[in-house]
Structures are given as C-alpha cells and as structure tokens.
Amino acid sequence: MVRWRQTTWLLILLSLAFALLLALPIIALLARAVQQSAISSLSTPATLAALRVSLLTSLTSLGLVIVSGTPLAYILARWQFRGRAWLETLVDLPIVMPPSVAGLALLVAFGRRGLIGALLLDLGISLPFTTAAVVLAQVFVAGPLYVRAVRVGFAAVDEQLEEAALAEGATPIQIFRYVMLPAARGALVSGAILCWARALGEFGATILFAGNLIGRTQTMPLAIYLSLEGDISEALLLAVLMLFISGASLLLLRRLEEHWQVV
C-alpha cells in the first residue's frame, strides 16, 4: 500500500512538472498581452496584411493537399507494390525534418539556380519570393500530416466493405466516393484540421524559401518574429491571436472526433 502511494505521487509529480512547463509560457504570454493592452495594433495595415496572407495561403495549401493527398493516402493504405515502404517514409520525412532544412531544400530545388527552378525560369516562372512559394512551403511541411492521418483512416476501413461493393458491381470511383470517404471521414477531417493548423504556423521554410515581404509573403508567424524587433506589444497581440486560432482548431478537432465516434 505504501509502495503504491509512493508511485502515485511520483507519477503525479512528474506529470505536473510537464504540464506546468507547457502551461507557464502560455499563461505568461496572455498576462503580458493583457498588461501591454495593445488592441490598437491589430488594425495596423501590416497586421491585417499578414492575417490576409496567412488565411489565403493556408487555405490554398489545404485545398491542394486534400486534392492530391487523398489519393496518395488511399494508395498507401490499400495497394501493395514494390517501394511502398520507401514512399511511406518519404511522405513522413517532412514531419520530422527541421523546417529550416525544408526551406533550404525547397530553395535548391525550386530556386532559380535550382534543380527544377532553372527549368521553370526558362518557361518564365520564378517561384522564390512569391505567394506561391509560401503555399509550396506549407504543402511540403504540413501536407504529410494530412496524408498520414488519412492513410491510417483508410487502412482501418474493413476491406470486406470494399469487396462487397465490388461484388455488387460498383466502379472503383463509386467505391471510393460512397464507401471509403464516408467510412474514413473522421480521419479526413482531423487530418485536414491538423494540416491547416500546421500550415498556418509554418515559419522556418517560409522565411527561407519565400522571404518576407508585407502583403506578399509575410504570414502571421513571420510578422510576429519581425515585430519582436520593433514593437513588442504588436508581437504579443499577434501571438495571442495565433494562440486562439490554434486553440480553437484543436477544440473543433476534439468535438469532431467525438462526434464521428458516436455516429
């Protein structure tokens, strides 16, 4: 009994230390923002521009990821082929890659001296320092989170459902549309929210590959970083705004997960 109690306290103590480490910076951020009360800086043109660029690029990225990531997730979940494990690793790699490495990799691939970038330049396309570069960085960094979630969701769908539909004469597209998508909708939605939140928070790859220009490539995280150097109250306010967006998307995610599990 005594031993059990000791272990319990140890567990509680260690968990508390960890939870506190996570909570303290967030509490400090909120407290400091309230203290400096700089609501006025929310309406500065630069802040509004950053918010606009952030929303535009993260939603575009999400759209692109859903369109090409869903089929990829399906193939990874269902098809057996040589090199599948390699493909899976490739898709997971950006999740563990430092964003600065991702940014440098994108630059040497799509920069105008880059592997593909030099060819694109001949066609008159130059990606670095454009809004498209921001989107590309977000797709590269955040897309794999979606593919991973959806792949797991597809893999969990009973194969007999598909076989039954096939026996009934359904086409592959009908099976995908009417069997797989509804059965894995929970994974699709949570994957999409995770991907969007990550895209919204993207910083390292963006500043390296897309640069930083107000109204074109400066997203919220970049604006926070750069306003730190001038006006800290503006940085604090932007940070709190980002915190609320991230928190809200996580809450939404939990709600949806509960909802899909009940249905």
Add this chain to the structure above:
Amino acid sequence: MKKHVLYLLIFGLFVFSRCSMQPAKPEITIFAAASLTEAFNFLTLGFSGQHPEITVSISYSGSQTLRTQILEGAQADVFASANLKHMDDLIAARLVEPDHSQVFVTNQIVVVLPADNPADVRTLESLATPGLKLVMAAPEVPVGSYSLDVLSALNGLYDPTYQARVLANLVSSEENVKQVIAKVQLGEVDAGMVYRSDAVAAPELIVLPIPEEYNITAEYAIAPLTAAPHPDLAEAFLEYVLSSKGQAILERWGFTPVRP
C-alpha cells in the same frame, strides 16, 4: 528499481547543473551585430592569443534582436550594436551606463550583385529597372534603415521617384544583413544592399559602390552591460577592440576605424 531511476535522474541533474555553473575557464559572452561576424571571429582569435585564460563566446544576430534579448533579460557581458539607437534603448533601460558606450568603427552601404550579374546591373540607376529582384534588410534592422536613407538620398542624383521605383523591386525584407548576403550568394536575387564590410567578407560578389555624398555613416557602438557577469573581462575585451591591433583587424574587414 524505480527509485534507482529517480536517483539517477537527480544525479544527472546535479552533474548537469555543476557543468553549467562552473566552466573550466572564465567565459565572456558578447552579443554582436551580424555584420561584425567575420571581423569579430578574427578579433576573438587575437584576443584569445593575449588572454588564453578566457573563453569567448559570441552570439551574432541583428542588433535589434540582440537588443530585445537583452531587454528581456538575456545574460551577456558586452553589446556591440550596428547603430546608436539600439544602444540608446539599453541606456534608457539602465542596462548600459551612458558614458560607457562608445563608437568603435564606422561602416557604409554598398550594393552587391551575384558573380554572374544576372540582371546586368551597371549603375545604381539599373536598380529601378522593372522586374529586377532586390533584397534588403527590414526597416527595423539598422542596415535596412540605412539602405532606405541611401535610396532617398539618391533621389537627388536621379529623380524624385527613384526610391519608390527601386522599392517596387523589393522581394524580401530580411531579418539581418547576413540573410541578405546569403540570398545574393545563392543567386536568387539580382541585387542586395549591405554594409561595405559584408562585401569584403564575400569577395565573390560584385560590388557597386555608392558615391560618398549620397552614402551614410553607420556608427557602431560598443559597451559593457551593467549586469555583466564578468565586468573585468568585458573591460579587457573593449580595450582590445579599441587597441591598434583590434582596430587594424576591423579595418581589414572593411570597417573604418575610429582610431587611425
């Protein structure tokens, strides 16, 4: 069994804290503007030659970043800023004694181009050619605000729309001068505005000088911090920077010494 793990953990923490509390040699921490990178790396070699008992560690970043870090409580002994404004902010916050700050070198702005000059820039006027890709530091960064001053002075050489036309070609406002240099070195942009000293440190780039009468003088200030953990070491480092040896090293890296 679990107890052993806990003891091990506590022991590990103890060893770790000992390590960070008692370095083998006294260590001096210097926060220096990014543009000082090469010069201060060399300077440190010379300083260590004279003071082998001292370990020097330098954190390079945009002066405005370092200023914010110091204001938020970062521990350092010496601050070397690329302008007087960020030093004045620290003086106002009583983190630097007003009479301890001094100008130790000056610098100027130049335009740098990639070695193969992809946009075929010949004169400063070509910077306004539509479609050219220009990179500068953000206005909060000392070199960024100096660059803006130079462009507006050049309005007098060309025409009143010059600065606006050049700024229309701006593709990125970087966080420090080394990021500007990197973008030019990678060949991703056609031109960048940096300090003369940065151009010295990147000899492969083409340098387009700016006439004296349109250029600025960037005054670099250095000071010990009032909360310096090692005020005596800070004093020794400052002395070396202002010595003829220190000034000669800075001059070799493209800075103008204040003590000829």
